Amino acid sequence: MNLRRLCLLPARVWTALFIAAPLAIVCAYSLLTRGDYGGVEQPWTLENFTRLADPLYLAILWRSLVIATLSTALCALLGFPLALFIARAGRHKNLLLQLLLLPFWTSFLVRTYAWLFILRDTGLINTILHTHLQLLYNDGAVLLGLVYNFLPFFVLPMYATLEKLDPALLEAAADLGAKPFATLWRVIIPISAPGIAAGSVLVFIPCLGAYLTPDLLGGGKTVMLGNLVQNQFTTARDWPFGSAASLLLMLASALLLAALMRSRAAKELM
Amino acid sequence: MNRRSFLTASATSLACSTRPRLNVYNWSTYIDPAMLELFEHERGIRIRYGTYESNEEMLAKAITGNSGWDVVFPTHSRLDPMARNGLLAKLDHRRLPSLGNLDPRFQKPVWDPHLEWAVPYMWNATGIAYNRTQVEQPRTWNALWSPALKGRLTMLDDPEDVIGACLQKLRFPFDSTDPTQLQAARAEAISQKRLLRAYLNAEVRDQLVAGDVLAAQLWSTTTAQAMRADPKIAFAYPEEGYPLYCDCAAVLRESSRYELALEFLDFLLQPKVATANAKAADTATANAASGPRDPVLYPPNDIYQRGIWPEALPANAQRYRDRLWTEIKSA
Amino acid sequence: MKPLKLYAALALAFLHAPLLVLIAFSFNAGRFTVWEGFSLHWYQAAFADTQLAEGLINSLIIAIVAAPLSTVIGTLAAYGMWRRQAPVLAGTLYLSLVTPEIVTGVSLLALFQWLFRFLRLPLGLHTVIVAHVAFSIAYVAIVISARLRDYDRALEEAAMDLGASGWRAFTRVTLPVIAPAIAAAALLSLVVSFDDYVITSLVAGVDSETLPMVIYAMARRGVSPIVNAVSALIVVAFGVLILISQRLREK
Numbered sequence: 001m002n003l004r005r006l007c008l009l010p011a012r013v014w015t016a017l018f019i020a021a022p023l024a025i026v027c028a029y030s031l032l033t034r035g036d037y038g039g040v041e042q043p044w045t046l047e048n049f050t051r052l053a054d055p056l057y058l059a060i061l062w063r064s065l066v067i068a069t070l071s072t073a074l075c076a077l078l079g080f081p082l083a084l085f086i087a088r089a090g091r092h093k094n095l096l097l098q099l100l101l102l103p104f105w106t107s108f109l110v111r112t113y114a115w116l117f118i119l120r121d122t123g124l125i126n127t128i129l130h131t132h133l134q135l136l137y138n139d140g141a142v143l144l145g146l147v148y149n150f151l152p153f154f155v156l157p158m159y160a161t162l163e164k165l166d167p168a169l170l171e172a173a174a175d176l177g178a179k180p181f182a183t184l185w186r187v188i189i190p191i192s193a194p195g196i197a198a199g200s201v202l203v204f205i206p207c208l209g210a211y212l213t214p215d216l217l218g219g220g221k222t223v224m225l226g227n228l229v230q231n232q233f234t235t236a237r238d239w240p241f242g243s244a245a246s247l248l249l250m251l252a253s254a255l256l257l258a259a260l261m262r263s264r265a266a267k268e269l270m
Numbered sequence: 271m272n273r274r275s276f277l278t279a280s281a282t283s284l285a286c287s288t289r290p291r292l293n294v295y296n297w298s299t300y301i302d303p304a305m306l307e308l309f310e311h312e313r314g315i316r317i318r319y320g321t322y323e324s325n326e327e328m329l330a331k332a333i334t335g336n337s338g339w340d341v342v343f344p345t346h347s348r349l350d351p352m353a354r355n356g357l358l359a360k361l362d363h364r365r366l367p368s369l370g371n372l373d374p375r376f377q378k379p380v381w382d383p384h385l386e387w388a389v390p391y392m393w394n395a396t397g398i399a400y401n402r403t404q405v406e407q408p409r410t411w412n413a414l415w416s417p418a419l420k421g422r423l424t425m426l427d428d429p430e431d432v433i434g435a436c437l438q439k440l441r442f443p444f445d446s447t448d449p450t451q452l453q454a455a456r457a458e459a460i461s462q463k464r465l466l467r468a469y470l471n472a473e474v475r476d477q478l479v480a481g482d483v484l485a486a487q488l489w490s491t492t493t494a495q496a497m498r499a500d501p502k503i504a505f506a507y508p509e510e511g512y513p514l515y516c517d518c519a520a521v522l523r524e525s526s527r528y529e530l531a532l533e534f535l536d537f538l539l540q541p542k543v544a545t546a547n548a549k550a551a552d553t554a555t556a557n558a559a560s561g562p563r564d565p566v567l568y569p570p571n572d573i574y575q576r577g578i579w580p581e582a583l584p585a586n587a588q589r590y591r592d593r594l595w596t597e598i599k600s601a
Numbered sequence: 602m603k604p605l606k607l608y609a610a611l612a613l614a615f616l617h618a619p620l621l622v623l624i625a626f627s628f629n630a631g632r633f634t635v636w637e638g639f640s641l642h643w644y645q646a647a648f649a650d651t652q653l654a655e656g657l658i659n660s661l662i663i664a665i666v667a668a669p670l671s672t673v674i675g676t677l678a679a680y681g682m683w684r685r686q687a688p689v690l691a692g693t694l695y696l697s698l699v700t701p702e703i704v705t706g707v708s709l710l711a712l713f714q715w716l717f718r719f720l721r722l723p724l725g726l727h728t729v730i731v732a733h734v735a736f737s738i739a740y741v742a743i744v745i746s747a748r749l750r751d752y753d754r755a756l757e758e759a760a761m762d763l764g765a766s767g768w769r770a771f772t773r774v775t776l777p778v779i780a781p782a783i784a785a786a787a788l789l790s791l792v793v794s795f796d797d798y799v800i801t802s803l804v805a806g807v808d809s810e811t812l813p814m815v816i817y818a819m820a821r822r823g824v825s826p827i828v829n830a831v832s833a834l835i836v837v838a839f840g841v842l843i844l845i846s847q848r849l850r851e852k
Contacts (some may be wrong), residue, residue, distance in 0.1 A: 003684075003767040003768055003771070004681045004684045004685060005681070007678065007680050007681035007684075007689060008380070008630070008677070008678055008681035008687055010673075010674045010677060010678070011674050011675065011677065011678030011681075011690060011738060011742070012678075012690055012696075014738065015675060015690065015693045015697065015735070015738065016693075016733065017464065018709065018712070018731060018732070018734075018735035019693055019696065019697045019735055020693055020696075021693075021712055022705065022708030022709050022711070022712045023696060023700065023708065025708045025712060026700075026704055026707075026708045029708075029711075029851055034585060034589070035355075035755060039761055040631070043729050055479065056593075056594075056596060056597060056724050059600065060600060061594075063600075063663075066797075069670065074792060078612060081605060081608050081612075082608070082609055082612045082613075084605065085605050085609040086609070086725065087774040087780050089578065092309060093781075094784075095843065096609075096613075097785065097788065098788075098839075098843040099613055100613065100616065101567065101788060101841070102617070102620075102671055102836060102839055102840060102843070103616050103617055103619065103836070104792050104796060105619045105792065105795060105796070105834060105835050105839050106620065106623070106830070106832040106835055107796060107812070107813050107816040107817065107820070107828075108796055108798065108813075109798070109799070109813075109816065109817055109819055109830075109834050110623065110816060110828055111619050111620075111623075113473075114619030114620070114622045114623050116473070117622055117626070118435045118478070118618065119812070120482055121480075121482040122480045122481060122482050135422065136468075136629075137467060137468045148615075148619075149605055151612075152789075152792075153615075153789075155449075156683075156744060156788070156789050157744045157747050157785075157809075158691065160744050160745075160747055160748045160785050160786070161747050161748060161751070162783065163781055163782075164748070164751065164778075166824040185759050186705070191751070194746075194747040194748075194750040194751065197739060198743045198744065198746070198747035198748070200773065201698065201743065202698075202743060204741065205699055205764065209701040211700070211701075211703075215427070216473075216530025218468075218470030219424075219466075219467060219469060220427045220470070220598070221463065221466070221468060221469065221599065222469060222599070223596060223600045223738065226701055227599070228596065229701050229703060230591075231595075231596070231706065233326070233703050233704075233707055234324060234326040234327075234703075235326065235428070235429060235586070235592070236429075236589075236592040236595075237326065237329075237588070238588075238592065239707065241681055242703075242704070243704070246700065246701050246704040249699075249701060250696065250699045250700055250701075253699040254695065254699055255828060257695055257699070270705070275818035293807045298819070299818075300818075318807055318808065319652075320807060320810060321818045322818075322820060323817065327802065327803075330707065330710065330803060330804075331710075331724075332726075334710060334714040335714070335804075336714065336718075336723055336724070336809035337716055337723075337724065337807075338723045338724060338725075338806050338809060494607075497632070
């Protein structure tokens, strides 16, 4: 067996057993009918999918796409400079990476509750500024929560790509008379395209399927696809419909992924 | 935990691999840990205690049939479906001599008149928690639609409670499956949204205490906790009616420790155990009264009569409500 | 690069702000988020809580086993895919990224239920570890793939021309070059595993409660300062670890 096959083997076995097989189960569920108490039963049906083709659910899909795109864009804007800084920090690189991740050793729920405290009507910000802004329970708060929790997911792959950026390239650009912004735009960003792509993927997709953040920071007033899926598997106890909804979610993500990959490949050919 | 107790615990657990063990799966903070220790000490049975946050979490495990848990605590409306799906073991009353300790109301409960499947454990109600200094005492669910409370009121993030409250506000039955009535309830819920701050569960407790929220649809137990922290919080049981929930102790059919499980259930029925648990959990116990009772947790009889015990709905009614809930939340 | 440094400082401050809030309130004498005086009793409660201790130990065991495993599997997979495309594997990995957590959890639960009819095993730490490795592989693969995309094949070819076997070329030439990316991927895998709640809670068994599960149970009932105390302790512990490893590295 050649080296490449050997390298791929563990991943192939593990994913076949624990990713592909469960997914096949989800597909099967989406074609079945709701059991009385969670679980599924015969008959086989396409009804779950026809239920989805309804303006109510499509509106939910749209809202999720918008919020996820905004979050990803914000993560990219905020995360890129941070990743750049860390990649060029020399011997402090590792320390900075650890500092970046330090807050994430605490539980996600706990961090979100801390934001609740900061943003509340009588919370930290309003107390310091002596105002009565309603900072919580709106789309802005949801965005803040999403960006906060997924920023490292962007920064880490971005850093992985940027850290091998050769400073000589930047010097060369400067020697040739390029202003810093032009260097950024013409040199750094194109080279870091794979990192940007990887980071965007790692942020966009969980944001699309997020449910805790819109629930807690959005006050449960908006329903994203993640909330729909979560609700179907828990309160509504409709696993088949939940499976169909998650297949929709996965399809949306996969399509975007494919588009992203194709455009990056196009860039590579240029 | 300090080193000595850790070492003792591990030594004991190693030594006690011969002691019989019982796996109990309960709602979080729903028991007094001292009572668990007492049981272990008195009966020589080790308890493995796990917790969950919702019936669905527990059900997802129970349905697998090999979850490893022996005793679970479903809410009363889940008992019938669970029993019909063969998930529960029938209770042998000969091993439950203390059943007589139950409050008369719970000896023949409407969801399980012969107490075949589960022993009532703790119960609570949904009503209106409010800030007594800023809001006058709510009499009906209508109080939660008051424009004066705009941005300062919340409802529970639970379709059964919210749709139920809307139905009761319109004087329809809580369990209604009539589409016209349900559509009317939906309209009510959507009209409330512009006044609504958020759909919150137990986390609203902090906001009530801090004064961000002036009125909330909330459970009696959570309100009791808030009241202990801040006496200006009060609780009201709406006149049109309100839902009651009872969590009951049941034994899973998959369990191979039936006798031990029943010993534990019987233990929970002992008066001092029930009182200690109720105190620790800040809930009302299904056991008979012993000592003064908080009227927030134990409403007086005339108010109690207005309460209703929701039942499990048939599948298509559940689906209809679920769609309504998605519509309400997305509006 | 002064403005960049300032920006980085602000960004890190933003990331740490909620932490400071948590830590401050862990010293609150009262239960709710209204300051009632300084107190250490939540810390005492945290230390006395056996459930917390067990949860922490379980979480650590799982992370320490799952993270290296998924890093190795993921790195090898990324390397194999870089050598030549493996569309099915790549597709499966992307699918795993794209699946909502609750769906992963429920489907794994169904798989285990089915498998265990034949194997007679209950849910436990082993099922959690298996699940964690499964969903982490994709994260690792993505990070390493991004790095490899700009790695020059010629380096390995040169090594092989000089007589090295494929494997030695990989371990002696490629691995050292992409080592920082591997470290970043391993870190990501560790954090993702340590912090996971939804999937873990579904596939955990009777004896395998993890720290997030314990914390969620406490936090869901309304904020409990024990949770703050635990979080503060975790942050301090990891902060100290970081400082120590930094010191060691600088030697």
